[in-house]
Amino acid sequence: MKKEKLILVTNDDGITSPGIRTLIEAVETLGKVVVVAPDSPQSGKGHAITLGFPLRLNQVDIFGDIEAWTCSGTPVDCVKLARDKILERAPDICVSGINHGANHSINIIYSGTMSAAMEAAIEGIPSVGFSYLNYDYEADMTTCGEVAHTVTKKMLSTELPKHTLFNVNIPDVDAKDYKGIRITRQANAKWVEEFDERRDPHGKKYYWLTGEFKNQDTGNDTDVWALENGYTSLVPVQFDLTDYRLMKKLEADWRF
Amino acid sequence: MKKEKLILVTNDDGITSPGIRTLIEAVETLGKVVVVAPDSPQSGKGHAITLGFPLRLNQVDIFGDIEAWTCSGTPVDCVKLARDKILERAPDICVSGINHGANHSINIIYSGTMSAAMEAAIEGIPSVGFSYLNYDYEADMTTCGEVAHTVTKKMLSTELPKHTLFNVNIPDVDAKDYKGIRITRQANAKWVEEFDERRDPHGKKYYWLTGEFKNQDTGNDTDVWALENGYTSLVPVQFDLTDYRLMKKLEADWRF
Numbered sequence: 001m002k003k004e005k006l007i008l009v010t011n012d013d014g015i016t017s018p019g020i021r022t023l024i025e026a027v028e029t030l031g032k033v034v035v036v037a038p039d040s041p042q043s044g045k046g047h048a049i050t051l052g053f054p055l056r057l058n059q060v061d062i063f064g065d066i067e068a069w070t071c072s073g074t075p076v077d078c079v080k081l082a083r084d085k086i087l088e089r090a091p092d093i094c095v096s097g098i099n100h101g102a103n104h105s106i107n108i109i110y111s112g113t114m115s116a117a118m119e120a121a122i123e124g125i126p127s128v129g130f131s132y133l134n135y136d137y138e139a140d141m142t143t144c145g146e147v148a149h150t151v152t153k154k155m156l157s158t159e160l161p162k163h164t165l166f167n168v169n170i171p172d173v174d175a176k177d178y179k180g181i182r183i184t185r186q187a188n189a190k191w192v193e194e195f196d197e198r199r200d201p202h203g204k205k206y207y208w209l210t211g212e213f214k215n216q217d218t219g220n221d222t223d224v225w226a227l228e229n230g231y232t233s234l235v236p237v238q239f240d241l242t243d244y245r246l247m248k249k250l251e252a253d254w255r256f
Numbered sequence: 257m258k259k260e261k262l263i264l265v266t267n268d269d270g271i272t273s274p275g276i277r278t279l280i281e282a283v284e285t286l287g288k289v290v291v292v293a294p295d296s297p298q299s300g301k302g303h304a305i306t307l308g309f310p311l312r313l314n315q316v317d318i319f320g321d322i323e324a325w326t327c328s329g330t331p332v333d334c335v336k337l338a339r340d341k342i343l344e345r346a347p348d349i350c351v352s353g354i355n356h357g358a359n360h361s362i363n364i365i366y367s368g369t370m371s372a373a374m375e376a377a378i379e380g381i382p383s384v385g386f387s388y389l390n391y392d393y394e395a396d397m398t399t400c401g402e403v404a405h406t407v408t409k410k411m412l413s414t415e416l417p418k419h420t421l422f423n424v425n426i427p428d429v430d431a432k433d434y435k436g437i438r439i440t441r442q443a444n445a446k447w448v449e450e451f452d453e454r455r456d457p458h459g460k461k462y463y464w465l466t467g468e469f470k471n472q473d474t475g476n477d478t479d480v481w482a483l484e485n486g487y488t489s490l491v492p493v494q495f496d497l498t499d500y501r502l503m504k505k506l507e508a509d510w511r512f
Binding site: 041044045046054056080085122150161164181183186193197198204206235240242244 | 297299300301302303304306307310312313333336339340362365366371374378379406407417436437439440442446449451453460461462464465490491492494495496497498499500502506507510512
């Protein structure tokens, strides 16, 4: 008999977000699901880990028969704790999301959703993060659920390199305008920040981060292009950050 | 007259750490230095940004004539706020560190030191993070200061791609065994976690992150190899995380 697949589900919006519920429903027919997710919103936490404080785990009963835990730390802490303290073996896949908001292009660097998935991939667990280009918690996530089911099923039935990691973003378009999944690269983009400066009741300044997204990439093979044209983008991701081109040039040119 | 170079100094250990003082002293003869650093230790914060809370900036007078600010946020917040609210123009370079502890190989992903430098590089500011393979705040950082001076001076006097980012790690060896700077790639490595499980005075479990570093890379061109052999490692870093090899394979093989 084939062994049932073990699926770790996590996210960064926290265990009560609609996105993680959609994701659980999307993958629960594909194997045994275990959920380990932050007990509070952890958006923008990137690949942060908790070093200066201890962590808590609490089992919760909010997804019917599905085993679920909250963790007091970051999304990456969730994956580390799941592996060491909760799961009896390495899962066959880690799925993260569905994030309420985009994680395409440079956003992958800041994203707790993607960092959780990356942590699992570093561990040798094929992983995928799903994000929806809509921040509204009331938004209809039907297409997102279908995409999550399709991609997860495909990953579970394919022989993939063990460090495989996908960044999947789903466009916010009407069903009639939705065009399917496209394999893309990470667009070259950045945020231009403008902090909103205010004064507290004591007259002291404080600052809220605000910013405007700038796509600097004109290619039609990027995640941003795909999303703007009604496609779900799927970027295969790796975490060797070496710039090999510059490395070669420096080896030839630089003497210390 | 040549315009004086503008140098942004930051770190993740916080503004009172010996490492940032060493770094300031190493680069202050190379241009005008402005320091914007966290007001508290931010190790392991990765590329986290602060979304749910406002941020504070406070000017401090602890480095003689040098303009210095503390920021209540993460290392990446420091760079964003420096750019938008403190510096009159884009700096010519951002230097981060000197971190008390290693940031070679996969540690770059978790490192606040390197994430601060990466944030500046995303902004188009050539940047470098320095880390010392010694966690002791009392450690002699003479070699570190010399390396920081040499690398920063070289970067300021070279035409570099504007997104240039270097991850520099300095070995903890006696001066007589130190061999100089070597250009390397990021070693393939990971952490194997074992959470230390304890019980609080109320009988409830909590967990401290502990872990063991595992180098899985036998190459002699890696940062880990260089450090083990008495060299400072310099890895050129980029932040396009696309796995182009897997992308090509998927484009050929995958149909949804």
